[in-house]
Amino acid sequence: MTQFSDLGLAKPLLKALAEKGYKEPTPIQAQAIPVVLQGKDLLGIAQTGTGKTAAFALPILQRLAENRMPAPRRGFRCLVLSPTRELATQIADNFKAYAVHMGLSVATVYGGVKYGPQMKALAAGVDVLVATPGRLMDHMAEKSASVSGVEIFVLDEADQMLDLGFVVPIRKIASQMSKNRQNLFFSATMPTEIGRLAGELLKDPVQVSVAPQATTVERIDQRVLFIEAQRKRPLLAELFADSSFSRTIVFTRTKRGADRVAKYLNAAGIEAASIHGDKTQGQRERALAAFKAGEMRAMVATDIAARGIDVNDVSHVINYELPNVPEAYVHRIGRTARKGKDGIAISFCADDERNLLKDIQKATRQTIPSFDRRNDKQLAAAAAVADKLVPAEKYVDPRAADPRNNVPSELRRNRGRNRNGGGGNGGGGGGGGRSAGGQSAQGKGPQRQGRGAGQGQKPGGARNDFRGPKRDAAAPEKRWSPIE
Known part of the structure; x- marks a missing residue:
């Protein structure tokens, strides 16, 4: 069985791990730590809960300690980008816990709090900065943060970054870093856009993958x-x-x-x-x-x-x-x-x-x-x-909120037919009419493409609106109780 001591970690890190009760590395840690210690780029496919934070935090701290130097003013030697405030805080807490015997500084930058304390923390420079992309971009615009001195760049939860629309900011941040940096890229899944981003940022990466779904x-x-x-x-x-x-x-x-x-x-x-x-x-x-x-x-x-x-x-x-x-x-x-x-x-x-x-x-x-x-x-x-x-939230048809849509359905159909020649995708008068083809459409002008808000319904056909499809009111065949 592999031990942390077998991975080449320094004594201060081993001491911190022992104090936290960690004896054996998880699979992602056993695979990733030696790669990061060698200074290679890494592509890690791992889900939350597999121990991936320690997989990059431990070797990063060791590399920074082995080549100890002052962090640049308003800069940082290692940058970790995280999609959310909570995750950024969690990652920073782990870095601090592992670095307790190493004398390395760790700071966080994220939205929802005042800029002043963050600017003060960045002014003298820090060894490790954990940040969300949006707030870091704000600091860069204000010249209170610079990424030019980053030696190690970590992108965590990359697929979630994609969901939140952070890919463009990430590219902008990376474009201002030194090309001579180590890149560590972690994601639970690998959508096409994330694979493309990994190809742009990583140089001959070693890929490790653990904990299939x-x-x-x-x-x-x-x-x-x-x-x-x-x-x-x-x-x-x-x-x-x-x-x-x-x-x-x-x-x-x-x-x-x-x-x-x-x-x-x-x-x-x-x-x-x-x-x-x-x-x-x-x-x-x-x-x-x-x-x-x-x-x-x-x-x-x-x-x-x-x-x-x-x-x-x-x-x-x-x-x-x-x-x-x-x-x-x-x-x-x-x-x-x-x-x-x-x-x-x-x-x-x-x-x-x-x-x-x-x-x-x-x-x-x-x-x-x-x-x-x-x-x-x-x-x-x-x-x-x-x-x-607590009163249940009632469904409100969004068309009802616009008084322009309080028009009988037949008039809306006629209006759509007159403007569009009876086409199935014509724009309705105020965004809520049904066209002659049976497709509900939204639009504000005769030349606009309608955006369907619902399907036409045949007499006696299946219901396909917000209430869901019709079903038979059959007695339940099987019941379950949490106490069973």
Whole structure:
């Protein structure tokens, strides 16, 4: 069995690792550390929870210590770019913990806080800077930060950078660095655009890949509960009636959804807080600290915010809403299977989420056990109570918000036919009319291409609107209780 001492790490680092109770490297650490120590570029394919932060932090600190020199004013010798504030803080904390016996400085730069303290920290220069791309670009524009002296550049969670639209800023930042630098590139997945970016930044990289998705997924007890959308909240409360749901992360697709679920849980007597990009840094840090300390049972999060959540012993992950992409599902449920432990992941699936579930099962190459909780009379009664605690958010057709669209449908169809000669893609009068071809269209002028807001419906055909497809109101064949 490989030990940290076998990887060529210096005594101060080994001492810090021993103090933290780390004895054996994870697979990504065993593969990556020797490569980074040799000064080579690295392309690492690894998911969160595999120990990849230590895989680059440990050898970077050793290289900086072996070639100790003052950092340039308003500069830094190593730059780590992270997609979120929480993840940046987590990475910086790890660097500080490993460097406790080395006398190297570490600073963070991210949005949501004042510029002054960050400028002060950068003024004399630091050995390691962990930053989010947007705030670093701001400092560079203000001349309070310079990347010209960067010796080692780390891009972490590259696929998430793509999702957040950070690829262009990353290219701008990299263009101002010295060409004679070491590059370390980490990503959980490798979309085409990320592969292109890696090709631009890396020079003859060594590629290491660990923890395939299936391996991570197989360690988790996964279940799907089919449920009507309006009854998800009482089902969630039913799950929390089981005391084993002691430290649970609940995922929603939107920030507003996270707030509403957290509000409902608190109203139902279940300690919870939401965490997402609209929260202040202080709010996020306090919520995360309370969750880690066990002061509340539920953390309701969006996918992006959850990238910075590093909490041990998460008992359950609940997908209150299924994610739009399968990769996000794997990231979500991986929060409950850290450091080789098993976990439980429960996903709520409404009728209009069936296709998302199919994509997830196809990507993970498995059929997730499912239980039907639709038409449950107890949940129906509980849903009425839930609406009194926190009123359910009602669907509002966006066309209704514009008074110009309060036009009878027949008139809208005639208007579209007159302007466009009966074409199926003509722009409606105010963005909400249906064309003669049956395709709902949006547009403001006769020459504009309509942007379909819905499909035409044949008499007696399947419903294809916000309510999802029609289904038979059959009695559920199989039910599941969290206490089973």
